[in-house]
Amino acid sequence: MAKFTTTDDVTIDYTIYGLGQPIILVAGYSGNQATWVAQIDVLVANGLQVITYDRRNHGKSDTVNYGMRLSRHGKDLAELISVLQLKKQILLGHSMGASTIWAYLSLFGDEGVSAVITEDQVPTMLQDDTWPFGLFHADMGTLIQAIEKLPHTKLTRLKISDDIKRAIGENYQPFDFQFNMPLLLNSAVQDWRDVVRRERTPHLYLAGGESPLWPAKHAELAAKMTKYGQYVIFDGAGHISHIEVPEMFNHAVLEFINQL
Template sequence: MPSITTSDGVRLDYRESGDPAGRPVVLLAGFLAPATSWRYQVDALGAAGFRMLALDLRGHGTSEHRDSGNSMARRAADLREFLVALALRDVVLVGGSMGGNTIWAYLDAEGPELVSQIVIIDQTPKMLNTTGHPGEAGWPCGFYGYTEANRHTLFGSGVPETGHGTPPQKRGRRIVRMLGATGSGGSPVSVLTSALRSVLAKHELTTGELELLHNHAVADWRDVIAASRLPVLFIAGRESEFWPAGHAAASALLGGNPAACSIVIENAGHATNLEQPDEVNLAVLEFLGPRVREAAVGGRG
């Protein structure tokens, strides 16, 4: 498997497929999810002529695990070093969950020079809900139940259950799709545990994982979004377990970016790209430009 080594000596693995001469699409998975969770997008976008690069950031998937570097800033630096190491330009960045806010952390630190378009899948830019002050709008699109009152405690032992989202009877489909998408790396049991433990909140997280989760939870990337004029598509799962689907439209309105748009995928929870891959792929391909839309379905295989 190809890899790069970061400036602080951490090995980052990635998977490459699609057209080597195509426009690069870099895929960043969410908290504890492996790069293989992008299987359905890799197939569809690769069939449409893109160069697909699914990156396992540090501590995720098959990349090296370290006790250091558990912050959004370090993830942003790792992404920059990856783009530079592969000499990538005109890059489409696609991030799901924490992978989405990693993109904003990268833009905040490095600017938009290497990036041409962005896709964010079911990730609010601010997880903390606020009511606002006089003359200042609040933010009701954060993590369910996360407020100033429990700012430093809600994620103290992991990702809590919210009581929202995909009904339990529908979750079987999510598990089947996740196993199918990641079955090439490790046993089904280990893959399921690695990819879904943050969602199911039944895994005892390491100190480093908790540090990263807290750093992610307290961040606010709305000003970065507001300042950007890059084309960006915000995708929300209607039945997300973590936040209201309205976060996508609210994010697209930040700063009045005319190149920002949003869509809500029905019958999908937080793992939107796995629960409704065809719909997500069609939306992404349409956003990226004139492509063979049928490839989004035919490439899933």
């Protein structure tokens, strides 16, 4: 493990595995680097340099009462890329990790990005006449109820292997949902569809067929918005396919990367 300090004095914890094409794995809301335990060795074995990190207020990184917005999380990702002097990296994000990637693309563009992979995250979490996949079907009028419901929702639908559960449990880090509510609220009101439409890099959208947050069809619709979009839906999986169906998840990711 290693650390760097952001320009606003937050220490970020990160880990590098292997050599080769860099791929940065960005965990979702309340998650940490350990959630990628079923991906790291497989990706390294296939010639990738895997980089994981804990976003601010997550895992072993500093918890602070500022920067609770996706724009700052996107800048943190940019600073990690700069510190490591990466070129043409692949970005893979789950849930809010995907939104972090969109924040990065919005601020810094995709010139240095080889590909994007997003897992079970919609580009906008509010439902209206132009987008049917709100969080728990929420619109602006029911947003607060949806936000309050999220921490109490079981996100998985399939049994997690004992090995994965053990690895995640051994690396458990407390997360204060109430303290970090401003970050979740900020994420919920973003609309990244303009970013999606302007992407010039290949983008794979992954979705759980039984995600409790939104219908899986969001992946197909978002892929159609993107110039080089593809999508895969994992039947029966919930919101966290990379731990529910890791073999299928890894196969989809590697098949996509091998096309680049």
